[in-house]
Amino acid sequence: MADQLINQVLWPVIYILCIVLPLVIAVAMFVYWERKVIGWMHVRLGPNKIGPFGILQAFADVVKLLIKEVILPTKANRFLYFMAPLIALIPALAAWAVIPFSGQMVLSNANAGILYLLAMTSMGVYGIIIAGWASNSRYALLGAMRSAAQVISYELAMGLCLVCVLVLAGSLNLTEIVNAQAGNKGILEWFMWPLLPVFVIYFISGVAETNRAPFDMAEGESEIVAGFHVEYSGSAFAIFFLAEYANMILISFLASILFLGGWLSPFPASWGFIGHGGFIWLFIKAFLMSFLFLWFRATFPRYRYDQIMRLGWKVLIPIAIVWVMVAGCMKFFDVVTVGVGA
Amino acid sequence: MNPQTLQLICFYAFGFVTVAAALSVISLKNTVHAVLALVLTFFSAACLWLLLEAEFLALALIVVYVGAVMVLFLFVVMMLDIDQEKMREGFVKFLPVGLIVAVVMLAEMLGLVGVRAMNAHVLGQNPAVAAGMSNTEWLGHALYTTFLLPFEIAALILTVGVVAAVALTLRERRDARYETPSQQVRVDPRNRVRIVKMAAVRPDEPTASQEPQS
Numbered sequence: 010m011a012d013q014l015i016n017q018v019l020w021p022v023i024y025i026l027c028i029v030l031p032l033v034i035a036v037a038m039f040v041y042w043e044r045k046v047i048g049w050m051h052v053r054l055g056p057n058k059i060g061p062f063g064i065l066q067a068f069a070d071v072v073k074l075l076i077k078e079v080i081l082p083t084k085a086n087r088f089l090y091f092m093a094p095l096i097a098l099i100p101a102l103a104a105w106a107v108i109p110f111s112g113q114m115v116l117s118n119a120n121a122g123i124l125y126l127l128a129m130t131s132m133g134v135y136g137i138i139i140a141g142w143a144s145n146s147r148y149a150l151l152g153a154m155r156s157a158a159q160v161i162s163y164e165l166a167m168g169l170c171l172v173c174v175l176v177l178a179g180s181l182n183l184t185e186i187v188n189a190q191a192g193n194k195g196i197l198e199w200f201m202w203p204l205l206p207v208f209v210i211y212f213i214s215g216v217a218e219t220n221r222a223p224f225d226m227a228e229g230e231s232e233i234v235a236g237f238h239v240e241y242s243g244s245a246f247a248i249f250f251l252a253e254y255a256n257m258i259l260i261s262f263l264a265s266i267l268f269l270g271g272w273l274s275p276f277p278a279s280w281g282f283i284g285h286g287g288f289i290w291l292f293i294k295a296f297l298m299s300f301l302f303l304w305f306r307a308t309f310p311r312y313r314y315d316q317i318m319r320l321g322w323k324v325l326i327p328i329a330i331v332w333v334m335v336a337g338c339m340k341f342f343d344v345v346t347v348g349v350g351a
Numbered sequence: 352m353n354p355q356t357l358q359l360i361c362f363y364a365f366g367f368v369t370v371a372a373a374l375s376v377i378s379l380k381n382t383v384h385a386v387l388a389l390v391l392t393f394f395s396a397a398c399l400w401l402l403l404e405a406e407f408l409a410l411a412l413i414v415v416y417v418g419a420v421m422v423l424f425l426f427v428v429m430m431l432d433i434d435q436e437k438m439r440e441g442f443v444k445f446l447p448v449g450l451i452v453a454v455v456m457l458a459e460m461l462g463l464v465g466v467r468a469m470n471a472h473v474l475g476q477n478p479a480v481a482a483g484m485s486n487t488e489w490l491g492h493a494l495y496t497t498f499l500l501p502f503e504i505a506a507l508i509l510t511v512g513v514v515a516a517v518a519l520t521l522r523e524r525r526d527a528r529y530e531t532p533s534q535q536v537r538v539d540p541r542n543r544v545r546i547v548k549m550a551a552v553r554p555d556e557p558t559a560s561q562e563p564q565s
Contacts, residue, residue: 124406138426157422157423319532
């Protein structure tokens, strides 16, 4: 009994903490990095007062948010108003369970890993919708409506991209998908090349799914002040913030795992030390992908509602459907060599 | 604790949540709360399927119903402004009819269960386990080999449904203005703006400012 408790309860909890705590710190550092990068792009300095180079700014903000008062609007739905941030946060954290950090480092090596991820990311929208409705505010409701329509449209394109990947890899398991991208030619073996359009579509849909600029209609600070979380303050707001950034980092990791060979090295295995795979490669790739989020935010103007819908339904989904067939043909005629195994 | 007891406890826990959530769908006063209770019902039903090792069906239920269908439901219900008192007025009037329908349905279901129980046969081993494959893999093989034709027919019927739904609801408005994005992209700036080159000119300096200097 005690053995069982330790093996099946204590260790999993420790593993989960090993993922969640670094994730929360990564979110804090990512916020700092975002403000710094956008500052440089605007020819400003960015945060530079707290700690060396302003590196403690994010932590100061967390303390500030936690000691602020949480305001409940009149006639707001009390229960749902406080549940909404949690409903947003839980899927954002739960999705990390199936992310493989290296060949052996994975919390749950689930057979249907991709499906699980799709299920978790599709549930994140509830937090936004419920927050928008429970706040009893017109701006918040407008933000929730926009977000619901947007997330549903881009989920389709995202699902079709995942279909391409799993057709080539022949598995729903994320570890096997990465292993399918292993080979003697390093970077040339990644799914990014045979699935280049799909890779681009996947990342665009990922940006749209996380409600980030240029798809940040749900917030739209210049039109509907801050959208779904306009009424939230203090720690409730901080949780929304945490969920959004955890989702961004998740999308970066997923893009790296599905299309950029996960923990595999970009160099051929024969190159010795740098040819070996390791979690450091995954982190470098995810860092580069997450930098794109910041770059987009600093450079692109926000899409209009009809433009977003047009892009999703009339451009991304048709291309993705065609590429599902192309991927099927690639698989059938053995154009792509899949996985020598790592 | 052996795994089977744990599984049984989990089954009853999920089953209880499913039934309680399903009951609250029809008993809650607030429509948004009712939709959220329906979401919970689907979710715990998916958990029950996971216990049966039907992982593909469970996750597909969450992706399709929780992730997409119910979001649209919620979307519509949030926009509605339903007068609860008015909706409740007919409750007593229609109660007898409702009860009769409920009793008939219960009797039919009990009859069906009884008939099934008479010629019940024990289910064989889980075919996925027998084939040594994961549930998803086995389902894929079965759908795309043995049941290919019914599967394709179902897909075709769904496509027809989609086309019909769009055809029925799509009404083009004559007075609405549309813009064609491809046309917008193809616009040549030279047709819109004329850039004129001219040398810099200084305006004539007013005489009033010159006077104090001289």
